Amino acid sequence: MKEDVLTYKEFVGSVHFSAEDKIFYGKIEGINDLVTFEGKTVDVLIKAFHEGVDDYIELCKEAGKKPVKSCRGAFNIRIPAELHLKTVKLAALLGIPLNQLVQKAIQNEVKMAEDKNKTAFQI
Numbered sequence: 001m002k003e004d005v006l007t008y009k010e011f012v013g014s015v016h017f018s019a020e021d022k023i024f025y026g027k028i029e030g031i032n033d034l035v036t037f038e039g040k041t042v043d044v045l046i047k048a049f050h051e052g053v054d055d056y057i058e059l060c061k062e063a064g065k066k067p068v069k070s071c072r073g074a075f076n077i078r079i080p081a082e083l084h085l086k087t088v089k090l091a092a093l094l095g096i097p098l099n100q101l102v103q104k105a106i107q108n109e110v111k112m113a114e115d116k117n118k119t120a121f122q123i
Contacts, residue, residue, distance in 0.1 A: 006026070032069050
């Protein structure tokens with residue numbers, strides 16, 4: 001898992017540092033709204049992230065909407081042409097559609113990540 005992310009409940013927060021402002025900052029990822037948080041220390045940043053998540057969950061509850069971003073199950077990816085060609089050939093050799101091969105590859109990566117860090121994947 002990346003070291004510059006925070007997890008709390010089912011949410012992931014990106015983390016960055018501004019040397020100019022001498023502050024840590026981030027935003028909640030995977031939601032349809034913009035929720036940011038910041039802190040001058042790591043402890044303050046984590047507390048602000050937790051508060052941001054809790055506030056966002058409460059606002060969503062009041063508005064009657066789901067807090068996590070809905071995914072439609074389709075997305076575009078960009079990969080190097082050589083990798084694309086190798087993937088097309090592998091799918092043909094396996095006798096499966098390219099889409100199915102990519103889906104299996106993603107499932108394998110997610111499963112390995114889940115096995116390493118179960119709490120980040122509780123959705």
